[in-house]
Amino acid sequence: MKQIVEISGFLALKEIWRNRSRFLLVSLVIALITLLVLFIAALGEGLGNGNKEYIAKLDAELIAYQSKSDFLIAASRLSKDRLAAIRRVEGVADVGMLGTANATLILPGDVEPLKVALLGVQPGHTGEPAVVQGQQLGTDLSDEVIIDKNTALRSDLKIGDDLTLRVTQGTQDEFYTLRIVGVSDGQQYSLQPSVFVPFYTWDRIKPKSEAEINSSNPVANVILIKLVDPAAIEEVSASIVSQVNNVETATLKQAINALPGYSAQQSTLNLQGGFTLFIGVLVIGGFFQIQILQKVAQIGVLKAIGTSNPIVAMASILQIVVVTIVGVAIGGFMTFLFSLSFPPTVPIVFNGTTTAIAVIALLLIGPLSGLISTRYAVRIEPLKALGLS
Amino acid sequence: MMNTYALETEIVTKTYQSESGVINAVDEVSLQVKPGEFVALVGPSGSGKTTMLSILAALLKPTSGKVILDGQDLAAMNEVDRVAMRRNKIGFTFQANNLVPYLSAVENVELMLRLNGRLDKTGKMRSRELLARLGLSERLHNLPGQMSGGQQQRVAIARAMIHNPSLVLADEPTASLDTERAYQVVETFAGLIHEQNRAGIMVTHDLRMCEYVDRVLQMRDGKLVQIYSTKSEIMELVKGKHD
Numbered sequence: 261m262k263q264i265v266e267i268s269g270f271l272a273l274k275e276i277w278r279n280r281s282r283f284l285l286v287s288l289v290i291a292l293i294t295l296l297v298l299f300i301a302a303l304g305e306g307l308g309n310g311n312k313e314y315i316a317k318l319d320a321e322l323i324a325y326q327s328k329s330d331f332l333i334a335a336s337r338l339s340k341d342r343l344a345a346i347r348r349v350e351g352v353a354d355v356g357m358l359g360t361a362n363a364t365l366i367l368p369g370d371v372e373p374l375k376v377a378l379l380g381v382q383p384g385h386t387g388e389p390a391v392v393q394g395q396q397l398g399t400d401l402s403d404e405v406i407i408d409k410n411t412a413l414r415s416d417l418k419i420g421d422d423l424t425l426r427v428t429q430g431t432q433d434e435f436y437t438l439r440i441v442g443v444s445d446g447q448q449y450s451l452q453p454s455v456f457v458p459f460y461t462w463d464r465i466k467p468k469s470e471a472e473i474n475s476s477n478p479v480a481n482v483i484l485i486k487l488v489d490p491a492a493i494e495e496v497s498a499s500i501v502s503q504v505n506n507v508e509t510a511t512l513k514q515a516i517n518a519l520p521g522y523s524a525q526q527s528t529l530n531l532q533g534g535f536t537l538f539i540g541v542l543v544i545g546g547f548f549q550i551q552i553l554q555k556v557a558q559i560g561v562l563k564a565i566g567t568s569n570p571i572v573a574m575a576s577i578l579q580i581v582v583v584t585i586v587g588v589a590i591g592g593f594m595t596f597l598f599s600l601s602f603p604p605t606v607p608i609v610f611n612g613t614t615t616a617i618a619v620i621a622l623l624l625i626g627p628l629s630g631l632i633s634t635r636y637a638v639r640i641e642p643l644k645a646l647g648l649s
Numbered sequence: 650m651m652n653t654y655a656l657e658t659e660i661v662t663k664t665y666q667s668e669s670g671v672i673n674a675v676d677e678v679s680l681q682v683k684p685g686e687f688v689a690l691v692g693p694s695g696s697g698k699t700t701m702l703s704i705l706a707a708l709l710k711p712t713s714g715k716v717i718l719d720g721q722d723l724a725a726m727n728e729v730d731r732v733a734m735r736r737n738k739i740g741f742t743f744q745a746n747n748l749v750p751y752l753s754a755v756e757n758v759e760l761m762l763r764l765n766g767r768l769d770k771t772g773k774m775r776s777r778e779l780l781a782r783l784g785l786s787e788r789l790h791n792l793p794g795q796m797s798g799g800q801q802q803r804v805a806i807a808r809a810m811i812h813n814p815s816l817v818l819a820d821e822p823t824a825s826l827d828t829e830r831a832y833q834v835v836e837t838f839a840g841l842i843h844e845q846n847r848a849g850i851m852v853t854h855d856l857r858m859c860e861y862v863d864r865v866l867q868m869r870d871g872k873l874v875q876i877y878s879t880k881s882e883i884m885e886l887v888k889g890k891h892d
């Protein structure tokens with residue numbers, strides 16, 4: 261075995277080295293495919309983040325919706341009495357109301373107004389994001405906001421600044437001015453940067469229809485639930501549904517998949533990534549197949565002088581592996597250089613796991629696509645060396 | 650006295666089916682070659698020379714008969730054992746595409762030792778010495794593409810002999826060479842075979858090359874039809890070709 265690896269390694273590397281420009285060209289093609297695949301993966305992560313980031317980072321295990329709301333947050337309505345009822349269920353550690361809405365952030369000067377997600381959360385309860393700068397929200401009624409990193413980057417607003425929101429209530433545009441007390445990490449929601457306000461403030465300043473203006477009963481969209489023991493998620497979920505009327509629960513994963521457009525977007529990007537990998541298989545497979553056709557006589561000679569099939573096969577595979585690794589390494593490095601030049605607002609996020617999966621997939625396509633040519637090499641008759649069939 | 654022969658065939662036949670019926674490419678050929686003996690295989694086109702050589706090289710299984718090399722019957726072996734025989738006991742030069750194109754002259758020669766797990770310091774030295782002996786000491790690190798046809802043939806001869814095989818086979822070693830080069834290559838080849846006590850067989854179209862061999866086997870229609878074994882018979886054959 262050791263001898264097989266030694267000899268096939270010798271043959272494979274010598275051939276690559278003596279034809280390095282040709283092999284480098286193939287590696288460069290693989291590098292470009294790598295670049296594309298990694299960017300599609302990063303784009304998927306970035307765009308997905310824009311949609312799910314806030315939900316994905318929640319310090320909660322379950323989300324309660326109004327029943328029959330199909331896990332659509334915007335379609336669900338839950339009043340304060342549900343909050344109390346859910347809190348009483350055994351196994352629930354903390355609950356927090358979440359209200360979602362859209363608003364427009366008016367910026368000083370000629371700057372284009374910024375559309376933001378206006379999220380009402382309960383200070384001190386689950387759902388309020390942790391600040392990385394400044395302070396958490398004060399009371400349920402205060403005129404304070406936490407903005408997420410994306411809002412801060414795009415608006416240039418800082419802690420202590422006043423922030424003006426424009427919302428439509430009834431038939432009129434209303435303007436509300438609040439004070440920024442903290443900045444959180446990235447917490448995008450619904451493809452927008454986020455602004456977090458205390459729940460009762462949210463209820464006061466959120467966009468309203470004519471009918472809603474005079475209603476005084478604050479209603480949340482969903483209730484976020486943190487458990488005493490995250491492992492007991494199934495049991496607690498079942499008790500909530502049986503003990504509290506008119507609610508259904510979703511895990512964070514279910515909730516994310518139900519976000520409008522999220523699944524469709526991710527599957528589109530996955531399809532694109534898969535398709536790019538498939539093109540890679542064709543390109544690498546095609547190259548090595550053509551190469552093996554040109555090498556029939558030379559492989560015939562190798563076999564005629566006593567080179568065994570395992571050595572011929574191993575040399576062929578090793579060559580493909582080396583070319584693929586070099587290509588993926590170059591592509592990875594190119595991706596890294598490119599990523600440095602992107603502004604932070606571009607939704608491209610290199611996530612360790614996703615990138616690792618993409619790299620592994622890329623490394624696998626080489627040997628996979630080379631299987632045909634390797635099989636062909638093994639089947640070449642040594643008699644070819646004599647010009648006989 | 651069976652074991653005085655390095656190579657011995659017993660009524661070897663190779664049959665091919667074709668549209669025009671059954672062809673005996675090799676027809677009941679029995680021959681013997683002793684160590685240190687250099688034999689030429691001649692005959693008109695289609696007489697079965699290449700087919701016979703392929704059978705002796707363990708590249709092709711005969712339809713019937715025995716091919717006994719160093720006491721082992723090649724015809725009865727499976728492919729794995731035949732591959733092992735090819736790299737251990739047989740040396741081979743081909744008419745064209747002889748060398749591995751991405752290996753230098755010395756790497757091509759060393760490859761034979763490498764395949765046999767015998768490439769050590771002495772092996773490397775011997776490879777260089779043998780190439781020097783063949784007049785290639787300036788060409789050790791040239792790739793085949795950077796060498797002339799004659800130089801490539803000489804590298805192939807070194808590769809065919811470096812691993813001390815019992816049997817050395819050459820298919821038309823002079824086909825691509827001019828007369829002067831051809832004489833040179835065959836003379837060196839014959840010298841090495843005699844000196845190292847190998848059994849050597851060369852297929853050739855060019856009867857003038859028979860000057861350096863000990864015996865000439867003539868084939869026609871797959872059969873061994875004539876054997877020239879004395880110096881005078883052979884020289885007559887060589888000269889006859891001149892007229």
Ligand SMILES: Nc1ncnc2c1ncn2[C@@H]1O[C@H](COP(=O)(O)OP(=O)(O)OP(=O)(O)O)[C@@H](O)[C@H]1O
Binds near residue numbers: 648672695
């Ligand atoms: N694979 C094959 N299938 C059918 N017939 C074959 C095959 N190989 C060789 N033959 C036939 O066997 C006979 C001997 O062929 P071979 O190549 O051994 O002759 P040769 O003496 O080497 O000829 P040349 O001097 O032209 O090289 C020919 O009639 C040839 O057509």
Ligand SMILES: [Mg+2]
Binds near residue numbers: 698699700
């Ligand atoms: Mg022939």
